[in-house]
Amino acid sequence: MSKTPLKKIRFMGLSLGGGKTHRTHLAVLDYFTENDKLFLTHLYRDLGEEDRKSADTHLLEVIRNNSENLQSITVDYPLTTPKCMRCRLVCPGVEKCHEPEIQWMWNQHEMLDEKKRPNKIFTPYTERCVEQYVSYNSEIPVPMDHAFGSNKAPLYARGVFLKKRLPRIKMFEAQLRLSVWRIGRALKISKHPLLYYKNSIDGEGFRQIFLDKFVDQEWLFIYSQDSRHMVRDGFVFDAVMAGYVGFLNSMRLCEPPPKGFPKSETWVLYPKADFVKVR
DSSP: OOOOOOOEEEEEEEEOOOTTSSOOEEEEEEEETTTTEEEEEEEEOSOOOBTTBOHHHHHHHHHHHTOTTEEEEEESSOSSOOHHHHOOSOOOOTTTOOOHHHHHHHHHHHHHHHTTOOOOOOOTTTOOHHHHHHHHHSSSOOOOOOTTSTTTHHHHHHHHHHHTTOTTSOEEEBOHHHHHHHHHHHTTOOHHHHHTTTOTTTHHHHHHHHHHHHHHTTSSBOOHHHHHHHHHOHHHHHHHHHHHHHHHHHTTOBOOOOTTOOTTSOOOBOBOTTGGGTO
């Protein structure tokens, strides 16, 4: 008599590179509900052009081929544009704008002035409310690239192209530096490796420290070969961590937006500071 397959819920983490590169990585995590175990079941690295297929077609095929029981994909690039890129009103200038998103950003700006922190006026055509909030309200310095800054804007364009072809899949955006920090502190890892886990010189050693404790706690089961790839490449590491943050979000263990945060604005995922107490 055959055994009934264990019920599983699937999460994906995507670290996206340019459409003409091989710097895109996709992690597939499966949560087996009956025994409360989370596994990294597939790790697709260096997804680029293949057999006369574009990198986008290749990536979409991999996602669709692994979409059974898929709850969400969590990504490391902006999913939405800043307010001014969406606005169709006659522009009075940022100083006189009464749109709720811009007013919220002004309020944040004024609060920072009260704290005597150096703070240039925001640019609402490159940055969103969430970039402003996370950059100045986190317990660590979080150098967030603006959604329409030079590094992120091309990824947003590619992301829009991909999202149109995945209309039924939920997608979330993660703040990975703050996520790694909070997960690492819960694992009692010292500050330095967590702040510099993407460092080009020492990053491999820092990622190894993180993974040793992460796997030892059995928060995620990772095959040794996949662990080695995560140590060698910080973007592969990010893809897996994005999937893990998506899982935490499904368990309601990520921070909600602050009170009064504009409803039209995208929020990013990162774990609650005390998520481990209920994990």
